[in-house]
Amino acid sequence: MSADFTIDVEPARDLIRIRMSGFFTAEDIDAFLARRAEAHTQLRCGPNQHLTLNDLREMKIQAQDSVEMFRTMLADPAYRSRRLAFVIGRTLARTQLGRALDQRYARCFDDSATAEAWLFSGSDRAAA
Numbered sequence: 001m002s003a004d005f006t007i008d009v010e011p012a013r014d015l016i017r018i019r020m021s022g023f024f025t026a027e028d029i030d031a032f033l034a035r036r037a038e039a040h041t042q043l044r045c046g047p048n049q050h051l052t053l054n055d056l057r058e059m060k061i062q063a064q065d066s067v068e069m070f071r072t073m074l075a076d077p078a079y080r081s082r083r084l085a086f087v088i089g090r091t092l093a094r095t096q097l098g099r100a101l102d103q104r105y106a107r108c109f110d111d112s113a114t115a116e117a118w119l120f121s122g123s124d125r126a127a128a
Contacts (some may be wrong), residue, residue, distance in 0.1 A: 002022050002023065002028075003020070003021070003022040003023060003024040003025065003028035003032075004020075004021045004022050005018065005019060005020045005021070005028075005030050005032050005035070006018070006045065006076075007032075007035050007036060007039045008039075009039045009042040009043065011042050011043055011044045012044075013051070013120075014043060014045040014049060014050045014051055014082075015051045015052075015053065015119070016036075016039055016040070016043070016050055016051070016052045016053070016081065017053050017055075018036075018052065018053065018054040018055065018060065019054075019055045019058075020032075020055070020056055020058075020059050021057075021058030021059055021060075022059070022060055023060040023061075023062065023063075024062055024066050024069075024070075025066070025067070026065070026069060029066060029069045029070070029073070033073065034072075036079060036090075037079075040079060047078075048077075048080050048081065049082050049084060050081050051081055051082055051083045051084075051085075051119045051120070052081040052083070052084045052085070052119075053085050053087070053112065053115055053116055053119060054084070054087070055086075055087040055088075055112060056086055056087065056088045056097065057087055057088060057089045059088075060094055061096065062090070067096050067100050070100040071100045071101075072099060073120050074100055074104050075104065078120060082105040083118075083119050084104070084105070084107075085106065085107050085108075085109060085115035085116070085118055086106060086107070086108045086109065086113060086115070087109050087110070087112050087120050088108050088109075088110075088120065089106075089110070092121065102118045
């Protein structure tokens with residue numbers, strides 16, 4: 001399965017909603033990064049004040065170089081969200097996500113509703 005992704009922005013809620021599926025090559029990740037940059041221009045909040053919900057349930061196990069690219073992407077302070085939630089099944093992809101997150105604070109959930117409830121629950125974690 002080839003890579004596929006959508007990025008939807010809800011400016012009124014300061015929310016970026018991402019869905020990723022398939023197997024990502026370097027070119028796919030570059031396309032994702034370009035779309036992410038475009039999406040962030042639609043936000044109304046200040047830098048690093050948005051929330052991000054990323055659904056990875058259809059993501060395949062990635063090549064190690066892709067995991068490293070995702071780690072670099074997640075470490076970029078320019079796009080760091082106030083809170084970051086992932087919806088992910090109980091697969092090996094969860095282990096890869098843990099490696100890509102490195103020291104980044106995020107939570108993983110089994111469903112979107114629970115993830116979104118946590119994002120908007122209040123006690124914020126610093127974006128730093």
